[in-house]
Every structure is written in structure tokens, then in C-alpha cells.
Amino acid sequence: xxxxxxxxxxxxxxxxxxxxxxxxxxxxxxxxxxxxxxxxxxxxxxxxxxxxxxxxxxxxxxxxxxxxxxxxxxxxxxxxxxxxxxxxxxxxxxxxxxxxxxxxxxxxxxxxxxxxxxxxxxxxxxxxxxxxxxxxxxxxxxxxxxxxxxxxxxxxxxxxxxxxxxxxxxxxxxxxxxxxxxxxxxxxxxxxxxxxxxxxxxxxxxxxxxxxxxxxxxxxxxxxxxxxxxxxxxxxxxxxxxxxxxxxxxxxxxxxxxxxxxxxxxxxxxxxxxxxxxxxxxxxxxxxxxxxxxxxxxxxxxxxxxxxxxxxxxxxxxxxxxxxxxxxxxxxxxxxxxxxxxxxxxxxxxxxxxxxxxxxxxxxxxxxxxxxxxxxxxxxxxxxxxxxxxxxxxxxxxxxxxx
Numbered sequence: 240x241x242x243x244x245x246x247x248x249x250x251x252x253x254x255x256x257x258x259x260x261x262x263x264x265x266x267x268x269x270x271x272x273x274x275x276x277x278x279x280x281x282x283x284x285x286x287x288x289x290x291x292x293x294x295x296x297x298x299x300x301x302x303x304x305x306x307x308x309x310x311x312x313x314x315x316x317x318x319x320x321x322x323x324x325x326x327x328x329x330x331x332x333x334x335x336x337x338x339x340x341x342x343x344x345x346x347x348x349x350x351x352x353x354x355x356x357x358x359x360x361x362x363x364x365x366x367x368x369x370x371x372x373x374x375x376x377x378x379x380x381x382x383x384x385x386x387x388x389x390x391x392x393x394x395x396x397x398x399x400x401x402x403x404x405x406x407x408x409x410x411x412x413x414x415x416x417x418x419x420x421x422x423x424x425x426x427x428x429x430x431x432x433x434x435x436x437x438x439x440x441x442x443x444x445x446x447x448x449x450x451x452x453x454x455x456x457x458x459x460x461x462x463x464x465x466x467x468x469x470x471x472x473x474x475x476x477x478x479x480x481x482x483x484x485x486x487x488x489x490x491x492x493x494x495x496x497x498x499x500x501x502x503x504x505x506x507x508x509x510x511x512x513x514x515x516x517x518x519x520x521x522x523x524x525x526x527x528x529x530x531x532x533x534x535x536x537x538x539x540x541x542x543x544x545x546x547x548x549x550x551x552x553x554x555x556x557x558x559x560x561x562x563x564x565x566x567x568x569x570x571x572x573x574x575x576x577x578x579x580x581x582x583x584x585x586x587x588x589x590x591x592x593x594x595x596x597x598x599x600x601x602x603x604x605x606x607x608x609x610x611x612x613x614x615x616x617x618x619x620x621x622x623x624x625x626x627x628x629x630x631x632x633x634x635x636x637x638x639x640x641x642x
Contacts, residue, residue: 273507274316276499278519281311286451292436292444292621299598299617300365303348303374306532307516313498313525315506315515322510322543322552324536327357334636335360341633345599345626346617348373349535352637353543353611361535365617372513372532373615376596379517380482382505382541383527384424384566384583385549386489386497388558389504395492399424406488413463418471420488423481424582425570431468432478436597436621443479454521458483475571475580479528482583486527497525508551509544511537529596535613542602542611567592567604587631597621601630608638 289309294302302309329335330352338360342350348367352360367373375382390396396406399421404411406420418428435441442465449457462480486497493500498517506515511533518530525531533541544550545567549558556562569579569586577588586592593603599616612634618626 273319273502276316276496276502277314278523279307279312279314279516282308284309290447293439296617296619300348303598303615303617304367304371306374306518306530310518310530312516312518312530313496315498315502315517317512317514318507318510320510320552321512322540324353324539325357327354327359328642330354330359330637331640331642334633334640337636338362338633341629345614345623345629346619347599347614348617349613349615351535351539351611351613353539353613354637355609358539363535367615369534369536370513372516372534372537373600374530374532374596375538375594375600376529376598377479377482378538378594378596378600378602379527379529379531380479380583381594381602382501382531383482383486383489383497385545385558386500386504387420387424387485387582388549388562388566389500390489390492392557392559392562393493396420396489403484403488406491407459407484409459410463410484414465414467415462415484420485421570421582422471423485423488424566425475425580426478426481427472427475427571428478428481429467429469429471429473430462430465430476430478430481432465432476432480434477434479446480446483450520455523457520458487458522475573482528483526485583486525487522489527490524496523497527498531504557505541505544508549508555508557509537509540510552511540513537535615538602538615539611539613542604542613545604546606546609546611591634595627599623599626601627603630603634605634605638610634610638612637 338350342364348365349363351358391398401420403415403418403420403423414430422428433441434443438444449461453460462484490496513534516532517525519525545563548563549556566582567584568581571580573579579586584592585595591605593601595601598621599618601614603612614630
């Protein structure tokens, strides 16, 4: 057992160099004892088997539910007091049938609908079940964003207008000079990046090469070599590498791996029942832009936690007042479509927002209807506007049902 002490001066090496814990404002130094977060070592597998973007359908269906057998990571225990997901009246049969048809069409492994305080639909496929975990891919970005908010609330980070180089000084002299934390969070840094999942030479596909070549310095070594495309704040470009930078920034500021900070700021207050697995890179820190694994119910608990403004059962919040209202708002608008991007959350028409990951992972939030729609999947390809739109239509139909 351990006792968390987030205030004071504690030296922890999580970023390739020594990160010193700052004194946080308003952090209780006498926190309850929690079980240790364990580092699971890398399994003995052929590195050629770790090219996730190029796994075949059978490999994805099997490995998405057991990523800890393929990658090193942190194992975060379940919350000391898991939150109960109350069972409510089932959805109308017409809507339930449409959900099942959409599951079959999009190769979904699990779907849960939490609506007005209760679970009203839950179903599984692809030999996946409620006791298992499924990988998140970029749904993890919204978790990292939440930890960014927590670090601001705790006083480890000043505010979103701070320069990125204040927390990652190794980026000084690169295209990230003059970029703020807010611009990093909204992916408007102005730095060039290619997120093409089908191109083995794209920046996103090259991340693993940098890990093999540079080890603990991989994130910074890749990102500091990028060129400027536009002035900071002028253009949105989706960049997984920048969420990895947010993760590094938070870890440098707090002095803990994301998974350990998440134990206190997300897992415990949200009441996760099945624990959390979050991949690490050679630094020993977690990959901010990807790759945590949860049960379907715990993804839903994350959505409920967000709707509840990040509050614990005792009413305290992990994030600043109004954080999710700001993070889930369209800081970047995609024309007049009603879609946009906030702080690592996708924004949708009608004030709705959500987390999205490749191959069909999502948590969709409809705050006005107290609705969370959670989907985990194995799409045949990384992205699909057709499949994503199908689930958007399901969420809209549930919200409009009036039941």
C-alpha cells in the first residue's frame, strides 16, 4: 500500500530527466491510501508484431482486448469504491434493434447506453464481454486532456496561455517556440504533421521508428524536427504526436506518469470497477495520445464523470470549474457544419461532444439529455465517416426519443 503525497518536493524520473514535483495549490497532502500502480514489463514478442496500424482483422479482434500481452504499460487498480451503474428501463425495441444492426454493420465489440442516470442498453460481440478490457486508441487523448485540467487545478501548471517550452525546454529552438499550451491542446500549433494511418511513411506511422532509434527521447526527438506550417493559432491539424507532448508536459509538471496521476484524478473519483491499463514508452511515462484499455462499463463511467464536471461522490472536482464546458466546446469550428474541436475533445452540433479513436472507439456525450453512448469496435480500417455517422445518428435518435 502507499500514501499519495502530491504536495512537497519529490524527485521522480519520468521524462528521461529528473522532474521535480512542485507544490500544488489546494492539494491535500494527506490523501487516502491507494493500491500501487504496477509497471508491467514488455512481453517477449517480435517487434514486427507491434505494428498495430497494419494488423489484420483477426489480429485486431484478438489483440484489442489484451494489449497488455503485447506492450509494456501501467496497471492501475480498480477504484477503492467502484461506482454503481444502475440498470434502468430498456430502450424502446425499435431503437435497441437499430443499435444491434449498427453493431453488426460496424463490427462493434460492445455498446452501452447510459441515459438519465441508468444503463438502458448493453450488448457485446466479437467474443468480447463485460469483464474484459478493450483498447481506446485516441479516446485516450480526452483522458490526457482531463489530466491537463487537473494539473491546472492542482497548481502544477499555471494556465493554458503558458508556453509549451516552459514545461518541455528541450523544444526550445524548434517550431514549438511561441506555441502555448492552449494551442497544443486544440492542435492549432501551426506545426506540420501527417496523420495518414495508411501511409507507412507518415509522421504518425513513424513514431515507432523514433522509439526504436531514440528510446526515452523519442517524443521530443521526433517533434522538434517538425517544420512550421502556419502561425500558431491559425490552423487546425490533427496530430497524435502533440497529444504525446501534452502527456509529457503534464508528467514533467506533476512529476508522475499519467497513469499514476489518473489513479487519483480519474479512476478513484469516477469509480472505475475494472482498473486501467495504459501503455508506456521507453521513458517509463505513458503515451498521452493513445492506448489505455478499459472495460466498456468503465468507458461509460468516464462519460458520466465528465457529465458530472469531474466530481467525486463527495462533490470535489478534479478539474477547474467549467473545465469540461470549455474543453468540450468548439474552440476550432469546421466551417458551418456544427462540428469542431476543443481541448482534445471532438465537438458536435447541439452542444454535444465526445472522444474518438481509430478503428471505432468512442464516448459520445449529450449533456442536455444526460446521455452517454459508449462504443468499442474493430472497424476494417482505421477511419470511416460512414461508420462514425451511423453512431452519431443512433445518439441523436436516443436523445430525441423522449423516453
